[in-house]
Amino acid sequence: MTTLAKALNGPHRRVREDVLHPLEGLSFWYLASAAFFSALVVGALFSWGCQIFWGIGVAGIRRPVFWGLYIVNFVFWIGISHAGTLISAILRLTDAGWRKPVTRAAEAITVFALMIGGMFPLIHLGRVWLFYWLIPYPNDRLLWPNFRSPLVWDMTAIFTYITGSVLYLYLPLIPDLAEMASRSQGWKSRVYRLLSIGWTGSDRQWHALERAMKLMAAMILAVAVSVHSVVSYDFSMSIAPMWHSTIFAPYFVAGAIFSGIAALILVMFALRKFLNLGRYLRPLHFHNLSKLLLLMCLVWLYFSASEHLTVWYGNEHIEMAVFNARVYGEYAPYFWLMVACNFLIPFILLGIRRLRTLGAIAVSAVAVLIGMWLERFLIVIPTLSYSALPAAWGPYEASWVELSITAGTFAAMALFYMIFVKIFPIIAIWEYDEDVSAS
Amino acid sequence: MYLRAEFSDVEATAAAVQMMSGTGVDKRDIEVFSARPVAFERGILDRSSRMSLLAVVSAIVVGSGSTALMFYTQLDYPLVTGGMPLNSGWATGVITFELTMLGAILGTVGVFLWESGLLRKNRSPAPAIRDDVLTLQVRCDPERAERLVRLLADSGAIQSTRVEDAS
Structure with a gap:
């Protein structure tokens, strides 16, 4: 890789040097961080192994709370996946010029978050080796292909989304892969050449790529909105207190975009700091995204307030049991912490112009991620703890297996990203080149 | 055979393309x-595409096939549905939508691969990608090559070379 940025002339040399520099070498801190995250991932795999060996009983899910942290994490990570493809698609369709250094970082989040989120239904299964029983295909084993189940909808939605997102990440990567193939040597060159599938940079290819990206952006936008709507249907299609709500789909989509923007800001902050990409990921990008975060913070407040106000005003005793547990009861500390993280902190730090520094934007993003995880927790757990029959009420306590797997998924996200930035340029060189040429 | 000419700017390249097509060279x-x-003005080197149409066709095929x-x-x-219909448009509509979109996405990528010529075996030779020049390549008969080389030079080519067709 050391030859990658060499022997280049012209005004685009600096872009290549800066963007390709992070691909060279492995620093001590990179290796130390990778070792730390790998340890957490190995810990999570060990915990999952224990669960497979001893059975699902080692997790904290038991009657009446059969959906625990696994489903909380599933919903959370699918929400995070909205960071990339959705934001990138919106910015691409609106031709926002400032998107160019941001899109690939965002699209990579989507793919990794979907990979992690998609694992949770399998982890939740218990008998993971029978996962293919979920797939509704005609068979002679008396399995019922129930296409009416929102869980089957989930599977098709996520499969479509991950397929589209991987292709949406890969297509604009092809020109950069071809360039890297021409600037590297040995087996790396061969791998990059294979991945670039014969890209030559002809005007036919550029035409086709730009047309395909425009079309894909429009399609992926529709799919992204539908995916989180379908995830919300997992809850709202059941007649359970505080789940059976008509606004759940837009509420979930808004929450997903909210947490997605926060994740993107945090990743960009890390890239800027650790890969020295300050020249490309400029304060302008953080300020623009922080305005979007502030807007989504208000949208989130609107949906949350509507949801809770309607339940409180209806005063239906089954729903009020869940409401009271959330707002005043055993889950109240989580609820008010969620309100602080999702509304108070970002609203103050981003709403007051003097406070809106890069550090404050990063703090707001961390707060929103914590808040949105708590929101998923508060949606899933209290409703199951306080179901329609008071005789069936019961508490939920996460076990070390669930906590370890949860921690492992955050580490896996960091690890996937660290590996990605060492193999592929995190900023689309050719897209940024267009800006350089134009200026 | 092919002629290759290097240009330092888009305007000269566009002029060369227009000169070539003016002498009867097919834009293909x-x-x-x-x-x-490279953004040429409309009409200079337009490439027709059926990508949108085929994406819609692919969406309809996959969507209706899955339905x-x-x-x-x-x-x-x-299933025992308790008197409810066996086939419900409402309940299966989500899957129909998702798979229709999947069809559109796969169709778009398939047409992209076809129209860009990637994965095709019989492709014209291509120069190495350079970030400081635009390379124009023209397929022509050997007897016309001399005249086209002069035209390329007149339109501002930095240098031109001849490449024999490997096939």
Whole structure:
């Protein structure tokens, strides 16, 4: 890789040097961080192994709370996946010029978050080796292909989304892969050449790529909105207190975009700091995204307030049991912490112009991620703890297996990203080149 | 055979393309290679595409195919629905939508691969990608080459070379 940025002339040399520099070498801190995250991932795999060996009983899910942290994490990570493809698609369709250094970082989040989120239904299964029983295909084993189940909808939605997102990440990567193939040597060159599938940079290819990206952006936008709507249907299609709500789909989509923007800001902050990409990921990008975060913070407040106000005003005793547990009861500390993280902190730090520094934007993003995880927790757990029959009420306590797997998924996200930035340029060189040429 | 000419700017390249097509060279035989997309004015080197149409066709095929699969599967393996219909448009509509979109996405990528010429075996030779020049490549008969080389030089080519057709 050391030859990658060499022997280049012209005004685009600096872009290549800066963007390709992070691909060279492995620093001590990179290796130390990778070792730390790998340890957490190995810990999570060990915990999952224990669960497979001893059975699902080692997790904290038991009657009446059969959906625990696994489903909380599933919903959370699918929400995070909205960071990339959705934001990138919106910015691409609106031709926002400032998107160019941001899109690939965002699209990579989507793919990794979907990979992690998609694992949770399998982890939740218990008998993971029978996962293919979920797939509704005609068979002679008396399995019922129930296409009416929102869980089957989930599977098709996520499969479509991950397929589209991987292709949406890969297509604009092809020109950069071809360039890297021409600037590297040995087996790396061969791998990059294979991945670039014969890209030559002809005007036919550029035409086709730009047309395909425009079309894909429009399609992926529709799919992204539908995916989180379908995830919300997992809850709202059941007649359970505080789940059976008509606004759940837009509420979930808004929450997903909210947490997605926060994740993107945090990743960009890390890239800027650790890969020295300050020249490309400029304060302008953080300020623009922080305005979007502030807007989504208000949208989130609107949906949350509507949801809770309607339940409180209806005063239906089954729903009020869940409401009271959330707002005043055993889950109240989580609820008010969620309100602080999702509304108070970002609203103050981003709403007051003097406070809106890069550090404050990063703090707001961390707060929103914590808040949105708590929101998923508060949606899933209290409703199951306080179901329609008071005789069936019961508490939920996460076990070390669930906590370890949860921690492992955050580490896996960091690890996937660290590996990605060492193999592929995190900023689309050719897209940024267009800006350089134009200026 | 092919002629290759290097240009330092888009305007000269566009002028060369127009000169080439003015002498009767088919635009399908002209290609411009660059390290980044080049925006020519409309009419200079337009490439027609059926990508949108075929994406819609692919969406309809995959969407209706998957709906048919669900329909017949639910008839062959009937669930106890308690008097509800075996086939419900509302309940299966989500899957139909998702798979229709999947069809559109796969169709778009398939047409992209076809129209860009990637994965095709019989492709014209291509120059190495350079970030400081635009390379124009023209397929022509050997007897016309001399005249076209002069035209390329007149339109501002830095240098031109001849490449024999490997096939």
